[in-house]
Amino acid sequence: MRHVRHCKLRRNASIMLCMLASVVSLTQALPAQARAAGTKPNIVHIVADDLGWKDVGFNGCTDIKTPNIDKLASGGAKLNQFYVQSMCTPTRAALMTGRYPYRYGLQTAVIPSVADYGLDTSEWLMPQALKEAGYTTAIIGKWHLGHADKKYWPKQRGFDYQYGAMIGELDYFTHEEHGVLDWYRDNKQVKEEGYTTQLIGDDAVRYIGEQDPTKPFYLYLTFNAPHTPYQAPQEYVDRYKNIEEPTRRIYAGMVSCLDDEIGRVVAALDKRGIRDNTLIIFHSDNGGTFNAMFAGVMADVSKIKIPCDNAPLRDGKGSLFEGGSRVCAAANWPGHIKAGITVDGLIHAVDLYPTLANLAGASTAKCKPLDGVDVWSTISEGSPSPRSEIVYNVEPFRASIRTGDWKLIWRTMLPSSVDLYNVAEDPSEKNNVAEAHPDKVAAMQLRINALAKDSVKPLFLVEQMKVVLRNMSGEPVMPGEDVNYEPDELTPAAAH
Numbered sequence: 001m002r003h004v005r006h007c008k009l010r011r012n013a014s015i016m017l018c019m020l021a022s023v024v025s026l027t028q029a030l031p032a033q034a035r036a037a038g039t040k041p042n043i044v045h046i047v048a049d050d051l052g053w054k055d056v057g058f059n060g061c062t063d064i065k066t067p068n069i070d071k072l073a074s075g076g077a078k079l080n081q082f083y084v085q086s087m088c089t090p091t092r093a094a095l096m097t098g099r100y101p102y103r104y105g106l107q108t109a110v111i112p113s114v115a116d117y118g119l120d121t122s123e124w125l126m127p128q129a130l131k132e133a134g135y136t137t138a139i140i141g142k143w144h145l146g147h148a149d150k151k152y153w154p155k156q157r158g159f160d161y162q163y164g165a166m167i168g169e170l171d172y173f174t175h176e177e178h179g180v181l182d183w184y185r186d187n188k189q190v191k192e193e194g195y196t197t198q199l200i201g202d203d204a205v206r207y208i209g210e211q212d213p214t215k216p217f218y219l220y221l222t223f224n225a226p227h228t229p230y231q232a233p234q235e236y237v238d239r240y241k242n243i244e245e246p247t248r249r250i251y252a253g254m255v256s257c258l259d260d261e262i263g264r265v266v267a268a269l270d271k272r273g274i275r276d277n278t279l280i281i282f283h284s285d286n287g288g289t290f291n292a293m294f295a296g297v298m299a300d301v302s303k304i305k306i307p308c309d310n311a312p313l314r315d316g317k318g319s320l321f322e323g324g325s326r327v328c329a330a331a332n333w334p335g336h337i338k339a340g341i342t343v344d345g346l347i348h349a350v351d352l353y354p355t356l357a358n359l360a361g362a363s364t365a366k367c368k369p370l371d372g373v374d375v376w377s378t379i380s381e382g383s384p385s386p387r388s389e390i391v392y393n394v395e396p397f398r399a400s401i402r403t404g405d406w407k408l409i410w411r412t413m414l415p416s417s418v419d420l421y422n423v424a425e426d427p428s429e430k431n432n433v434a435e436a437h438p439d440k441v442a443a444m445q446l447r448i449n450a451l452a453k454d455s456v457k458p459l460f461l462v463e464q465m466k467v468v469l470r471n472m473s474g475e476p477v478m479p480g481e482d483v484n485y486e487p488d489e490l491t492p493a494a495a496h
Contacts, residue, residue, distance in 0.1 A: 118146015290316025
């Protein structure tokens, strides 16, 4: 009996060895990229446009329903201190470069439709790095980093596929801005019917369904909702008959449509069988609109109540207060991000580049010095953030930084002013304690001055000076022509 038992053991061991050899043989026969794909996550990076902090359920919204976005947060990580720039173009530039936009001139306002500048082509962008690491790359939705010259367009900046708008604001149904069509697929204008949020969702679902499961992809999914003009399909507006304020009702419909399309994208990942190997990141590009000055050029908001809600944060889009740049955000990757955690560590948009590059095995050697840091353990486990400083912005006329719990806002235009807040104790920024902490103010002003030395002329202000000079002289200033404008004369150092 003992001999029989030993024979059986030897036979079972031989069978196991044969099976193991077969698996090894099959694995070696697979293409190298197929094996690599198993360790490289697909990345779906979803960006909403001007979405209020409190306009999602996971941040306490009660009158607008966002079940799909909430599910991403509850099944993953709610990023409670996720910061961006306070306007669209600067945030998108920070995401693509991993560098603060004051370093290359995109720190002030957005790129207007009449402007000819764009994101400096010497910057090495995230899709370029991921593409070199074996990723298929796509942008579906809004770009807003340069449109007047094709050298600034997404297809020329590392994206294999492009669909959507080049500029910042457009009619949701005609896809036009002031009568000019702004809707493209792979550098060619597309005339089609449909509501932009749904068209973007349709294209994302189609794109996911067409991907080779053996090759990882990066999808930069950038909805223009719920940016102005406030428009929604009637069926979505009708969902919110309980909301009496008419613009809030339309806005709610826009957010619900956005949420539905995000749900369809997640379902497409499930259907394709790749959800478990896909990291989804969701956030807004800046806080919800609070001031009519930053509402856009296509909507007359003087006759309506602006519908966004950033409570309890102060102010909104375009502002250096928390409501401008601390945005609703979540990350979800089954089995890799702890479910249901709230992450309180500091994270900035510039951090996504090095974080995603490290996950993807992509090199950042071609990048200019990054401001971002790898925050993966913070996102995935809630570990303390390696970041202790947030640079809200550095402009010739204002600047703001956060160091630990302390935040300084320095307005350098005369009469100058300084605000100091302890954001941990006072997230609504109600109590300016600058007078009580002069040493803290002085130290943070020194830090801002040091940052300002590395700043580049704001291209928006240069563009506006061309207009001023043209009006004053009666002579045209040609696009690209330099002007006698030295913002260094208005830097915080000179103003102090």
